[in-house]
Amino acid sequence: MKVSAELTYTPLKDDYEPHIVAFIKALRASEFKVLENPLSTQIYGNYDTLMPFLNTEIKKAFEAIDIAVLQLKIVKTDRSDYEPHF
Numbered sequence: 001m002k003v004s005a006e007l008t009y010t011p012l013k014d015d016y017e018p019h020i021v022a023f024i025k026a027l028r029a030s031e032f033k034v035l036e037n038p039l040s041t042q043i044y045g046n047y048d049t050l051m052p053f054l055n056t057e058i059k060k061a062f063e064a065i066d067i068a069v070l071q072l073k074i075v076k077t078d079r080s081d082y083e084p085h086f
Contacts, residue, residue: 001047002078005054008040008071009061019068023061033080040071044080 007027011019024041027034030053032045043050058070 001076002045003047003050004042004044004075004077004079005050006040006042006071006073007054009068010070011065011068013065013067019061019065022064023057026057026060035080042080044078 009020009023010016013019024034024036027041027043030043032043032050032053034044035042043054045053054072061070062068
């Protein structure tokens with residue numbers, strides 16, 4: 001089953017930027033399609049392979065910092081080719 005996930009990682013620390021960059025670089029280095037914008041990162045793939053990967057990377061990101069927020073939205077379809085029609 002194909003899914004699309006949108007993640008927003010927010011370390012609650014003064015030097016937050018290196019933590020966000022490291023998280024995004026880990027996503028980029030994966031086998032999955034990754035798209036970024038200034039507010040979130042989207043990643044697309046098969047549910048059974050994507051979710052264990054995200055579980056591992058989220059855990060690494062959380063272990064690297066005292067406190068952080070991660071927002072995750074998952075859509076049951078591959079939306080990687082979406083283009084607005086307006």
